[in-house]
Amino acid sequence: MNYISNRMNPNKTNPAGGIAMKNQKKLLAALLCGVMLFCGGCSPSPTAVTVNKRSVDASETAFYIQYALQNLQNTSGGEEPDKKKLNTKAKESALDQIVSNELVLEKCREYDLTLSKKTRKLLEDEKKYLIKSLGGKAGYLKYLKEQTLTDRTYDKFQANSKYADLLYEKLVGDSGKYAATDEGLRQFFGESFARVQYIRFSMIDDSGKTISEEEVDQAMEKANQVLAMAQEEGADFAALMAQYNDDPYMSASPEGLVMSAADAAQNPQFEELFQLKENAVGGVYVGTDGYYLVKRLPLEPGYFDKNRDAVAAAYRDAKYNELLAGWKEKAAIKTTSVFRDMNIENLKDYVK
Numbered sequence: 001m002n003y004i005s006n007r008m009n010p011n012k013t014n015p016a017g018g019i020a021m022k023n024q025k026k027l028l029a030a031l032l033c034g035v036m037l038f039c040g041g042c043s044p045s046p047t048a049v050t051v052n053k054r055s056v057d058a059s060e061t062a063f064y065i066q067y068a069l070q071n072l073q074n075t076s077g078g079e080e081p082d083k084k085k086l087n088t089k090a091k092e093s094a095l096d097q098i099v100s101n102e103l104v105l106e107k108c109r110e111y112d113l114t115l116s117k118k119t120r121k122l123l124e125d126e127k128k129y130l131i132k133s134l135g136g137k138a139g140y141l142k143y144l145k146e147q148t149l150t151d152r153t154y155d156k157f158q159a160n161s162k163y164a165d166l167l168y169e170k171l172v173g174d175s176g177k178y179a180a181t182d183e184g185l186r187q188f189f190g191e192s193f194a195r196v197q198y199i200r201f202s203m204i205d206d207s208g209k210t211i212s213e214e215e216v217d218q219a220m221e222k223a224n225q226v227l228a229m230a231q232e233e234g235a236d237f238a239a240l241m242a243q244y245n246d247d248p249y250m251s252a253s254p255e256g257l258v259m260s261a262a263d264a265a266q267n268p269q270f271e272e273l274f275q276l277k278e279n280a281v282g283g284v285y286v287g288t289d290g291y292y293l294v295k296r297l298p299l300e301p302g303y304f305d306k307n308r309d310a311v312a313a314a315y316r317d318a319k320y321n322e323l324l325a326g327w328k329e330k331a332a333i334k335t336t337s338v339f340r341d342m343n344i345e346n347l348k349d350y351v352k
Contacts, residue, residue, distance in 0.1 A: 068093035
């Protein structure tokens with residue numbers, strides 16, 4: 001940011017001096033507010049979280065708790081969760097997201113990365129379009145209230161993704177600081193990809209609801225029986241899969257699915273995939289929708305060359321997440337009494 005100085009000559013009189021000075025103060029206040037917004041300040045809402053030297057107010061924190069809450073509710077399977085546990089999970093998830101956002105902004109500042117005029121204009125136009133689509137300012141303000149948002153949190157939320165894109169490209173883009181060499185990319189592929197076949201015994205009925213406890217027990221019993229057969233010497237896992245698997249996605253790819261370590265880590269039934277030796281069968285693993293038997297297969301020759309772009313994208317994501325995790329580990333993260341008093345039932349009280 002360029003420093004703007006409007007110094008007046010004390011030896012000359014200025015007929016509009018009073019007005020000019022007031023305008024200068026307003027301009028300075030506006031500039032300071034812009035700077036403080038990027039640094040996490042200039043807010044009528046009290047601080048809820050600090051990340052290193054950056055502060056996040058309660059209004060923004062309330063939005064991220066509400067955002068996390070909605071995600072948790074959407075993945076609950078229609079079951080009524082325990083409110084205390086839901087509150088804890090929502091706040092933990094929100095805090096993690098807030099820390100990530102602030103560290104990204106901190107690193108952008110460190111690398112002198114700023115949004116271009118084109119990007120800022122795009123954000124402005126998108127906001128104008130949203131306001132217009134909502135019928136004007138009144139509709140926009142109603143939308144903000146419904147989403148547990150303030151105008152400044154909305155602006156920051158929209159800009160955050162653009163800053164993240166800038167940092168991502170700076171660090172792991174094709175010319176980035178941590179761009180992979182061909183040798184490094186092939187090594188990453190060998191260590192971080194696996195081909196898998198699996199047999200699922202679903203715990204969800206056709207309507208999306210969890211089956212009865214008796215049926216769940218029967219599914220587990222059947223899974224253990226098939227596991228014993230699958231682990232016998234010379235067992236034909238593909239034949240067992242064709243007979244017992246109830247997941248159409250797997251059935252559509254009987255030759256196996258290629259999965260990255262990052263994908264595996266996000267699915268409990270595959271968390272131990274990379275601990276299995278090639279051609280070994282593991283189980284019974286509990287997934288979010290059923291019991292699983294998993295077989296790790298060798299990667300097909302030529303897969304890397306045919307899917308190099310996908311492998312490179314996976315490497316970039318993995319490296320970026322590794323860097324972010326390292327920044328989090330070193331960050332000084334503090335929550336205030338305001339954060340501790342916040343819960344999923346009083347979030348609207350903090351939106352100011």
